[in-house]
Amino acid sequence: MTERSEPGTNPYLDSGAYVADALPAEDIASFEAAVDADPALQAEVDGLRATAARLGLAAAEPAPADLRARVMAEVDQTRQDAPPKDSVVVPLRARSSPQAVRLLGAAAGILAVLALGLSAWVVGLRQDNSALTQAGIEVSRVLTAPDARTISGAVEGQSGRGAVVAAPSLASAVFIANDLAAPPDGQTYQLWFVTADGSARSGGTFDPASSGDAAVSLIGSAETAAALAMTLEPSGGSPQPTTTPILAIPLA
Amino acid sequence: MSTEDGRLARVTVLRTVGGSSEPSAGPETPEQLMVMVARGDRAAFDRLYDRFADAVFGLVRRVLRDPAQSEEVTQEVLVDLWRTASAFDPDRGSAATWVMTLAHRRAVDRVRSAQASSARDTRVALLEPTAAYDVVAETVERTLEREQVVRALTDLTALQREAVTLAFYGGYTHVQVAELLDVPLGTVKTRIRDGLLRMRDSLGVAG
Numbered sequence: 001m002t003e004r005s006e007p008g009t010n011p012y013l014d015s016g017a018y019v020a021d022a023l024p025a026e027d028i029a030s031f032e033a034a035v036d037a038d039p040a041l042q043a044e045v046d047g048l049r050a051t052a053a054r055l056g057l058a059a060a061e062p063a064p065a066d067l068r069a070r071v072m073a074e075v076d077q078t079r080q081d082a083p084p085k086d087s088v089v090v091p092l093r094a095r096s097s098p099q100a101v102r103l104l105g106a107a108a109g110i111l112a113v114l115a116l117g118l119s120a121w122v123v124g125l126r127q128d129n130s131a132l133t134q135a136g137i138e139v140s141r142v143l144t145a146p147d148a149r150t151i152s153g154a155v156e157g158q159s160g161r162g163a164v165v166a167a168p169s170l171a172s173a174v175f176i177a178n179d180l181a182a183p184p185d186g187q188t189y190q191l192w193f194v195t196a197d198g199s200a201r202s203g204g205t206f207d208p209a210s211s212g213d214a215a216v217s218l219i220g221s222a223e224t225a226a227a228l229a230m231t232l233e234p235s236g237g238s239p240q241p242t243t244t245p246i247l248a249i250p251l252a
Numbered sequence: 253m254s255t256e257d258g259r260l261a262r263v264t265v266l267r268t269v270g271g272s273s274e275p276s277a278g279p280e281t282p283e284q285l286m287v288m289v290a291r292g293d294r295a296a297f298d299r300l301y302d303r304f305a306d307a308v309f310g311l312v313r314r315v316l317r318d319p320a321q322s323e324e325v326t327q328e329v330l331v332d333l334w335r336t337a338s339a340f341d342p343d344r345g346s347a348a349t350w351v352m353t354l355a356h357r358r359a360v361d362r363v364r365s366a367q368a369s370s371a372r373d374t375r376v377a378l379l380e381p382t383a384a385y386d387v388v389a390e391t392v393e394r395t396l397e398r399e400q401v402v403r404a405l406t407d408l409t410a411l412q413r414e415a416v417t418l419a420f421y422g423g424y425t426h427v428q429v430a431e432l433l434d435v436p437l438g439t440v441k442t443r444i445r446d447g448l449l450r451m452r453d454s455l456g457v458a459g
Contacts, residue, residue, distance in 0.1 A: 013438070016445030017426040021360040022419040024427060048445075049349055051452040055420055056311040056352035058401035063309035064323060068301060071330045078335055080292060147338045169339060 011041060019048040139215050142167045142174045153249040155180065155230070160212065162230060162247050166222050173222040176215050180208040183232055190233040191218065192241055193225035194248075203228065205237040225251050282347035290337035297334055305330060307348075308355040315359035315423040325362050329355045356420070363423040404451040412447030419444050 288296035
């Protein structure tokens, strides 16, 4: 239970200081990386964090009576974390009234989307079954993440809608589309992360299923991108976009 | 298959959390309240406030000591609970742990930014371990919860208790704790960890 190796060499030694917020800022990232890599350390941190919370609860004392009104006034003016207002925002877990109905509805919706996405999955010729399974796992992880949110947009000049489902907690995002026309012969759809300065980074290529549906696990993080764009590119994809985007979804 | 299992597990959790609660029916678990707040349920936030405002204020005040700053930070924490509720994952821990973690981090952030401009009085700080501990002992009789925590603190060695209270209630980094107590850093880390592990076991906290 007690490790006594040299400081810095054994991450377990830091678990107590970590949950007590006593690690200096510069040590936090490396400790958290160690936690991510070690389920046993994660379990220890979870237990110690819950223990520290008990110490916190034991310090409770009556809050000033006028605090409530101030908090509520500020809350009434505070948007909950959500995507920018010029985009269509569809929180996966938030809709209509009774929560039970809502949650079951959302769950059913997720399953429907998954069924749709997975059955519609079309991958490049290079990709084998394990790659497909891996991508399917990623799509389902993102769609079921507690903080998953959806930002959608319509394809310009042709039928179809696309949506980005991003889960900040997973630093991961997927693209879902429906009603997409098949790309012209010799071409494929390609997705791009576009940054504020206009530079583009490929998020992957895909072809929709015959139903027009697609679900794509995006390559790379959506975090630094200002928008996700979709273009038609020669089969196999391009290093940089060669045509005007027919879909752009603002991300930040 | 792992995909299938993972997904079904998540859906089951959704059902468990939301399944039995009608709007405005109580009493909800704090975890259910958090999930409702995450969906923008303003009335649920009122009830979340009732549950946790005293706990947040008490902890923040313990760390910061200054009443005006404590009120400010408490307000920040409570508004943050509203704003970031969607990041709460009932699979990962209790709502109380979530709330206390946020409150403690915010209080410590404030201490550290204050320290950047003026070093705190080390003489006062050195007197702190006993003082902090006594305050706990004094206010604790009200609830069984507090009694349990105090008992668990009492079970620690004096050195462990000192390191844990300085780090957690005092808001000091382990480096500062080591300087205050004039012991090697590794010793402080070990005391904090061993102290918390011992408390975890005596409180029966599920890891």
